[in-house]
Amino acid sequence: MSGQMIFDYQQEIERLRDDFDFDFVGLALVQSVELRFEMKWEFATGNRSNRYRRIVLKTGKGVVGRVFKTGKPFLVEDAEKTLGRKDLYNYPIVVAEGLKSFCAIPLYKYNCVKGVLLVGYRTENKLTQEDFIGFQQVIGPKFGPFYNKEMVGN
Numbered sequence: 740m741s742g743q744m745i746f747d748y749q750q751e752i753e754r755l756r757d758d759f760d761f762d763f764v765g766l767a768l769v770q771s772v773e774l775r776f777e778m779k780w781e782f783a784t785g786n787r788s789n790r791y792r793r794i795v796l797k798t799g800k801g802v803v804g805r806v807f808k809t810g811k812p813f814l815v816e817d818a819e820k821t822l823g824r825k826d827l828y829n830y831p832i833v834v835a836e837g838l839k840s841f842c843a844i845p846l847y848k849y850n851c852v853k854g855v856l857l858v859g860y861r862t863e864n865k866l867t868q869e870d871f872i873g874f875q876q877v878i879g880p881k882f883g884p885f886y887n888k889e890m891v892g893n
């Protein structure tokens with residue numbers, strides 16, 4: 740080994756889940772597929788099943804695709820009100836995990852989005868704007884070089 744510290748994503752998302760009492764925490768990472776980008780859920784904790792592993796997202800589609808495309812965080816306090824009950828099928832992770840209140844935050848490497856961190860609750864209105872701001876402040880130290888607060892904004 741070169742002595743370089745290996746970042747343990749699974750351990751960190753489990754710690755986030757415990758610290759904030761989230762019902763679900765997932766991390767989707769960019770997969771380069773012949774000059775097109777797809778994202779797949781690589782790590783999760785609090786998941787109801789392994790359905791999340793089969794979800795492949797394209798740029799601009801679903802929660803992760805939206806955050807990947809815009810490079811901005813996305814907060815949903817009540818999924819049915821914000822996304823619409825009839826449009827929930829466009830958000831497969833929300834349906835698969837029964838998320839009602841969640842946020843997704845882009846993770847950067849070399850000024851490009853390389854991953855999306857999704858945290859959420861299975862109860863509506865449990866994640867507020869104030870909680871979201873506080874959570875973003877905690878992410879920086881935990882995900883260090885992969886979180887760029889200046890690019891994310893509020």
